[in-house]
Amino acid sequence: MWPSRSRTETVICTACGDQFTRSMAREYDKYGDRWDRKDKTFEYLCKPCHSDLCHHPRTDLEAILVEIGAGDTDEETFLSAYLETVEKRYGRLEEES
Template sequence: MWPSRNRAETVTCLACGDRITRSTAREYDKHGDRWNREDKAFEYLCKSCHGDLCHHPRDELEALLVELEAGDVDREAFLAGYLQTVEERYGTLEEES
């Protein structure tokens, strides 16, 4: 039997943890390729958290996070290593005014 079309599927925003209806959520693909849908399981963001994201390209980000053992080392060590590596590879981080 097919699921009912009027059933409101809920998803969890990966940033804030709020439960929202799937129809109001924004799809998030950590690889930045939401158009290639084959064999993918998407995560979701609420509109507010999606609007707060930086929408610049994320080329090489996933590989960098894996290389720096994100989630496996303590926060301070990760952030220090991340900043050092990004500055070495891409130059000094400067905040836009």
């Protein structure tokens, strides 16, 4: 039997933790490939949190985070390792004026 269309699916925003109806959320795929849906589980962001995201390409971001052990160190150690890794791969970061 098919699920009822009148049932409202709710999801939790991974950024703020609030619960929203699925229609008020945006799918988030940490690998950046939300179009390939085979064997995939999505996370969700509410529309305000999704709007706050940087929507530039994030090539290699997940690989860098895994490589430097994101989540396993304190913030200062993480930021230092991240900056060092990014500068080695892409050159020194410069602020725009």
